[in-house]
Amino acid sequence: MSTPFGQRLAGAVDARQSNVVLGLDPEPGRLWPDAYRAAGDGPPEQRLARAVLAHCHLVVDAVAPAVVAIKPQVACFERLGAQGRTVLGASCAHARERGLLVIADAKRGDIDVTARAYADAFLGETATPFGPVAGLGADALTANPYMGADTLAPLLEVARPRGRGVFVLVRTSNPGAADVEDLLTAPDDQPVWARVARLVAALATPGAPIADVGAVVGATAPELLARLRELMPRTPFLLPGVGAQGGRVEALGPAWAPGPAGGLVTASRSLVRAHEADGGDPASAARAEAERLRTTAWTLAS
Amino acid sequence: MSTPFGQRLAGAVDARQSNVVLGLDPEPGRLWPDAYRAAGDGPPEQRLARAVLAHCHLVVDAVAPAVVAIKPQVACFERLGAQGRTVLGASCAHARERGLLVIADAKRGDIDVTARAYADAFLGETATPFGPVAGLGADALTANPYMGADTLAPLLEVARPRGRGVFVLVRTSNPGAADVEDLLTAPDDQPVWARVARLVAALATPGAPIADVGAVVGATAPELLARLRELMPRTPFLLPGVGAQGGRVEALGPAWAPGPAGGLVTASRSLVRAHEADGGDPASAARAEAERLRTTAWTLAS
Numbered sequence: 001m002s003t004p005f006g007q008r009l010a011g012a013v014d015a016r017q018s019n020v021v022l023g024l025d026p027e028p029g030r031l032w033p034d035a036y037r038a039a040g041d042g043p044p045e046q047r048l049a050r051a052v053l054a055h056c057h058l059v060v061d062a063v064a065p066a067v068v069a070i071k072p073q074v075a076c077f078e079r080l081g082a083q084g085r086t087v088l089g090a091s092c093a094h095a096r097e098r099g100l101l102v103i104a105d106a107k108r109g110d111i112d113v114t115a116r117a118y119a120d121a122f123l124g125e126t127a128t129p130f131g132p133v134a135g136l137g138a139d140a141l142t143a144n145p146y147m148g149a150d151t152l153a154p155l156l157e158v159a160r161p162r163g164r165g166v167f168v169l170v171r172t173s174n175p176g177a178a179d180v181e182d183l184l185t186a187p188d189d190q191p192v193w194a195r196v197a198r199l200v201a202a203l204a205t206p207g208a209p210i211a212d213v214g215a216v217v218g219a220t221a222p223e224l225l226a227r228l229r230e231l232m233p234r235t236p237f238l239l240p241g242v243g244a245q246g247g248r249v250e251a252l253g254p255a256w257a258p259g260p261a262g263g264l265v266t267a268s269r270s271l272v273r274a275h276e277a278d279g280g281d282p283a284s285a286a287r288a289e290a291e292r293l294r295t296t297a298w299t300l301a302s
Numbered sequence: 303m304s305t306p307f308g309q310r311l312a313g314a315v316d317a318r319q320s321n322v323v324l325g326l327d328p329e330p331g332r333l334w335p336d337a338y339r340a341a342g343d344g345p346p347e348q349r350l351a352r353a354v355l356a357h358c359h360l361v362v363d364a365v366a367p368a369v370v371a372i373k374p375q376v377a378c379f380e381r382l383g384a385q386g387r388t389v390l391g392a393s394c395a396h397a398r399e400r401g402l403l404v405i406a407d408a409k410r411g412d413i414d415v416t417a418r419a420y421a422d423a424f425l426g427e428t429a430t431p432f433g434p435v436a437g438l439g440a441d442a443l444t445a446n447p448y449m450g451a452d453t454l455a456p457l458l459e460v461a462r463p464r465g466r467g468v469f470v471l472v473r474t475s476n477p478g479a480a481d482v483e484d485l486l487t488a489p490d491d492q493p494v495w496a497r498v499a500r501l502v503a504a505l506a507t508p509g510a511p512i513a514d515v516g517a518v519v520g521a522t523a524p525e526l527l528a529r530l531r532e533l534m535p536r537t538p539f540l541l542p543g544v545g546a547q548g549g550r551v552e553a554l555g556p557a558w559a560p561g562p563a564g565g566l567v568t569a570s571r572s573l574v575r576a577h578e579a580d581g582g583d584p585a586s587a588a589r590a591e592a593e594r595l596r597t598t599a600w601t602l603a604s
Contacts, residue, residue, distance in 0.1 A: 029429070150476055184488040
């Protein structure tokens with residue numbers, strides 16, 4: 001039996017003195033200049049794959065000392081076509097070599113055997129008559145709760161024995177959160193997100209200070225954080241929305257009630273494009289911005 | 303401007319006299335015997351990719367005359383690793399050659415630029431400095447509404463100019479639908495799924511008899527179908543859950559109120575494993591079962 005994910009996460013945060021997560025969302029038109037030089041020749045799909053891979057390596061190398069994990073946005077790799085999974089796998093492997101955890105941001109959710117297939121693809125391996133086929137080897141996967149707890153259970157069945165985790169969408173950072181997540185439910189006017197929060201808290205293995213089932217909680221609605229923390233006392237929060245989307249780290253205090261691993265601040269564009277605002281070369285600017293974010297978040301968290 | 307998706311779908315259903323959709327959910331341990339013979343030599347991942355591709359070709363060839371579309375379950379291809387996207391692409395291309403539409407069952411949902419990346423990956427193409435990189439070329443994509451309408455809009459922005467569509471999860475066929483989808487909302491005790499149904503109906507382009515935004519509606523809760531049809535009068539319903547999950551075609555009548563394309567009956571295991579129950583070779587058994595389902599559904603629908 002592996003060390004439970006919550007414990008692994010807390011250990012990594014402590015060892016690296018960081019609860020910052022690098023979002024890897026490579027945009028084909030906005031890669032770092034050195035990445036385009038790695039594109040070489042050939043059809044667009046092959047050139048793009050080489051450039052994106054080079055970009056991800058460069059960005060990971062630049063900010064690795066200041067972060068605890070990467071959060072690749074799987075959509076940005078799927079649009080690469082046939083090369084996408086290879087580029088994603090190599091980017092994750094590179095991050096692991098730098099000592100980072102990998103949180104695959106795929107927001108998957110589906111029924112029984114299908115959820116199991118996603119779990120195998122991202123967190124485990126697929127049993128076949130030819131022998132096992134390895135999955136991505138991510139340490140955690142983001143998941144969508146719309147279809148209910150029985151669509152999350154198969155993810156946990158694969159994750160737990162391997163010390164991996166799942167982060168469930170609870171209250172996200174986009175305006176559209178009002179459409180479903182914020183609907184008030186009968187009889188006591190609890191929003192849907194509060195019901196999902198209870199469900200997420202109930203899924204966790206009891207006991208550990210940091211649970212093995214996390215929650216995605218937008219950093220753009222800090223007024224809800226205290227309530228979310230109350231509903232999910234031990235749940236690690238993955239907090240997107242800082243920087244480009246307008247969220248402020250200073251407002252995230254309640255996330256860290258259970259410890260520094262209680263809130264993982266994710267940043268992508270604000271790091272990767274730091275040189276556009278601050279000048280300097282992309283790597284130095286990203287590194288400086290990541291270190292600034294690390295210091296701010298760590299001071300609040302510890 | 304392409305023909306709108308609803309019109310394309312209605313035309314295809316009419317031309318093929320079928321509203322049956324073949325679910326392609328290849329399971330590594332339960333492929334057809336001839337598929338394993340195509341596996342050849344090499345590492346497990348390569349052998350599996352060849353076997354799954356062969357299986358998908360065989361299944362599509364067997365049932366193509368009785369169905370209007372395939373619905374590949376993307377999870378089952380993602381677990382193939384680096385070869386997954388290539389096998390998925392080739393399976394879809396093969397179905398298109400047989401005159402079938404492709405509904406990519408990926409249940410994606412994410413914010414703005416990420417939703418756009420998924421849309422590009424499945425329904426459009428990705429603009430890059432090296433030239434465009436083609437997406438999967440699916441005719442429609444399934445999507446998850448938990449994060450709200452602003453996460454569905456980017457899918458439609460890509461889909462519409464290309465005559466493609468989106469099927470949004472509304473009320474699914476699994477028991478866990480009770481956890482979030484069935485929650486009653488204030489002030490009038492409407493379930494969450496009814497709110498989502500209104501949202502789906504509102505997203506559709508006005509006018510056409512069959513809308514360009516569809517809904518995923520489990521065939522295992524036929525008692526809700528009349529209400530769902532009332533809330534979404536022109537919405538094409540994708541109806542999983544017939545057969546292996548216990549749904550009965552005979553109970554799906556309200557789906558077809560707007561016409562034969564109003565309800566797409568999806569079947570996977572009941573076709574692919576028909577020979578296990580009925581005997582005979584897998585292809586003949588699948589074809590016979592698909593034709594049986596087509597006749598039943600068509601009689602009810604037209």
